[in-house]
Amino acid sequence: MKMRRIYVNEKWCLGCHLCEYNCAFSNSAETDMVKALKDVHINPRIRIEEEGNIHFAVSCRHCEEPLCVKGCIMGALSIEDGVIMIDQDKCVGCCTCILMCPYGAIMPSDTGVMQKCELCVKNAGGTPACVESCPNRAIVFEER
């Protein structure tokens, strides 16, 4: 499906981790970043993979044929307008999706059920927080 997705240009990723903090903040239901993240061990839906001088952010690619959705035993994962969404009330935390996802883009939330990037459609709306906060335009939200 033609839609805008989050892409990461490794060439411009500085490994500053601001995307992770802004992801955690935007999914926190708080309006103040300090209140949301002070003394909190963050559990963001986008993660920086890095070693030495190589860094890049990884988040859900919203695959056209998502293995996580196929594998979900509870039907908690679904595709809505191309965006892969998770119904956390249905998820039982069996972790099948984690095993299925080839990118490591789905992970347990703090409550034990799974969490994943939903392109910020449920919270901020518009541009995803990681894209908005990237200081070097390494993370872009575009149709390819």
Added chain:
Amino acid sequence: MAINFLYPDHEVVRNPQRCIACRVCERQCANEVHSYDEELNLMKADDTKCVNCHRCVSLCPTMALKIVKTDHTFKENANWTGETIKELYRQAGTGGVLLSSMGNPKPYPVYWDRLLINASQVTNPSIDPLREPMETRAYLGKKPERIERDQNGEIVNNLTPQLELNVPIMFSAMSYGSISYNAHESLARAARELGTLYNTGEGGLHEDFYEYSANTIVQVASGRFGVYKDYLNAGAAVEIKMGQGAKPGIGGHLPGQKIVGDVSRTRMIPEGSDAISPAPHHDIYSIEDLRQLVYSLKEATDYKKPVIVKIAAVHNVAAIASGVARSGADIIAIDGFRGGTGAAPTRIRDNVGIPIELALASVDQRLRDEGIRNNVSIVVGGSIRSSADVVKAIALGADAVYIATGALLALGCHLCRSCQTGKCNWGIATQEPELVKRLNPDVGSERLVNLVHAWEHEIKEIMGGMGINSIEALKGNRLMLRGIGLNEKELEILGVKYAGE
């Protein structure tokens, strides 16, 4: 251990209530100011390493950081200021020449700020640039003295090569080596989009940037780095650099550790060797010698490209410019003493040269008096800070201006004046790949284009207010300027009347 005489200039102030210990500051500081204490879950800062470049401040997501000037003080007085004492201690410790970067920071008069611009009232209507055409185009080069006709009476095109600029603002010379690949790409892309030119500086032209050749001025300086036939022909114009405002009479020295990979290939010198630009061109000791180089370059470029001669604004600048105007050069670029640099001896930067405003006024007047003003166009640089400075420069007689410090600020430079360390946190004055990548040319070129567009709008507004609808009509129109807080001599050199006159 030797006694440490120096207290840090700046202190990093962290608001512990706001800091979320995300460690962005730590990851982004190439000077290793910030560190994280895992046991205490606390960020710490080492003020001695801070250069006050604001990278951490700008990236802190909770605005928990600020940098303040230390209030620690020497028992200073008007003669022995804290700065003077500190520099003396530094030299007593190292025995070395003090180095600084960017332009002259001393409180000499800024004449731009003592010139006021006119506006129309009642008798000559002002022009609204949003409704009426307003011309900001500028042509640089020698203008023909007379109309020539052939035996059939047809007009002969005797116009020598010209540079056409959509706005009278160009990016001045900064070499690849002194600034990064991404900074160069940002400048080149912005120049193309704006319909103006950027300048390679003396470091040669990276092979990737030959595609921007229509918007490139290639420079030939005393070190002649990277100069060969294709390079000369790659530019829209060739600039001979005789001097630089920040360090008149002084050559350049790019340390060997910056001559790596592409920089070495572009400069055509071995990796790790120091790139030393001699103070003079060793083949130029007179105007006649300069003329030889001007014509050698014209010969090499088939007389298709204007030749610019760039000089620093020094005491006899008017006489020097008169000689340059007779040397065959098409354009004279004059660089004032507030012009920037990647590194210069502090004493030279702070004490040598003269303000560009006075240099420009006296050069323009001298060339008019001698009837050779049309032999050359005049481009001025050396701290043009705003569109108002551009308008004042043109009214004083410039055909266009050069900006570089302003352009770097647009790219993120915070004037921390530590270029010489090579650890620019903004990815500008560095060759370290991890730092260079911090300047994404998509972002950089966009910010440069924004800046020049903003200035262009303002220039049109200011010109419209004066009832002037083209740069051409403003050029040398000193009646549009009045001085304030200036003495008789200054007014005489600037060729302007006092406010109220």
